[in-house]
Amino acid sequence: MSNLNSFTMPFGGAPLDYAEDKRTPEHIQTFLAMPSARAVLLHNGKAGIGKNARLHRIHPSELIGHNLYEPGPIFLGLEGARPIFAANLQDVTEFLPEDNFFELRLGGAKMHADDLAIAGRAKSLFDWHASHRYCANCGGGSVPDDMGAKRVCNHCNTEHFPRVNPVVIMLVTHKDKVLLGRGIGWPSKAMSALAGFVSPGETIEESVAREVFEEVGVKIKNPHYIFSQPWPYPSQLMIGMICEAIDTEVTLNTAELEDAQWFTREQVDFVMNGNDKDKAAFIRPPKTTIARQLLGYWLENTP
Ligand SMILES: [Zn+2]
Incomplete structure (x- = not known):
């Protein structure tokens, strides 16, 4: 992961050409009639998965006569020359069993990177239309x-x-330690990077400093950008940052967090390698999250 060019962030990778100039009714009719056109399927915020852990794809004409949530089929873009649509199904039985629909933030780690990005874009767009x-x-x-x-x-x-909402998500470090927090209602031992929405009138760096101080009472310096992630719950741009703590004493804001602790590089390494969960200092964030990717980046780039 030290070479960012060879690394695809979960939900990223931009596999589609959004074809903004090809959305007239004439273009869409042509796309819908193409034998190569495909529609991916969503239901209750989950994605329909078929063979080989790939997104289940049908020809858009098969959707005719089925109950779809508003706004009906969405044109997601072109995958090469192939038009890709998405449908949000009210009833799944005709196409796939209910059990074949998976929550992207959990099942997504097993999906093909392009499929995860396509399904994430579809979910964000349907959520936006619904709200x-x-x-x-x-x-x-x-x-x-x-x-x-x-x-x-x-x-x-x-x-x-x-719309996309910018969120800063940051590792706060101090020498060989990193500060992680547990949100309210999370499983015990689950820990992740601190995060919060960017507020009007502040830079990304100022947002990092404010959020860290609000959540754990720690002042920081040297915030710097690492990488970002489109996160379709519902439609956020996660801006991955690393910063250094000026002081290490944690004053927990219990309205935002249940716990926050410093962990050593050794403890994080043990957890990230998936070692014995009973001996692990905390439970690592899911593989689809930028928090997990940030921890991996920190391990690789901290001596
Ligand atoms: Zn109006």
Whole structure:
């Protein structure tokens, strides 16, 4: 992972050409009629998985007559020359058994990287449509447009585009130690990087300093960017950072965290290698998360 060019962040990899200039009704009709066109399937926020742990793909014409959640099929983009659509199914039985639908943040680690990115984009877009049915400008009803790429208000004609919320997620380090926290309601021993939404009026670096101080009362210096991740729960851009603690005394904000502790490099190495869970100092974050990738990066790049 020290070579970032050869590493694909889970949910990243950008396998699709969004084809912003090919969303007219004529283009979409042509795409839908292509024998190579495919639709991937979502249901209750989960992705339909078929053979070889790949996304189950059907021809979009097979969706006709089935109950789909609003806005119907979304055009996700082109995978090479192949148009890729997504459908959010109300009823799954016709296509795949219910058990073949998997939660991406858990089952995603086993998926092909391109499939995880495609399913994540689909989930983010469907979540956005479901929660943005009314115009934020006038309160009137809005309708999907450009095959799911935007919504337009019926009353004031304002266009609304899918939004992404920036979140900083950071490892706070001190010499050979790293500070991790446990969110409220997490399993005991589960630990992860501290994180929080970027607020209007602050830089990414200022957001890191504020969030760390708010959550654990620790002042930091030298925040620097490592890598980022699109995270479809529901639609966040996770900005992975590492910073250094000026002081190490933790004052826990119990409204935000249940616990926060310093762990040595040795303890983190033991956990990250998947060793004996009873002897491990904490439970590592799921493989699909940027927190897990940040811990791996820190281990590789800390002497
Ligand atoms: Zn409006």
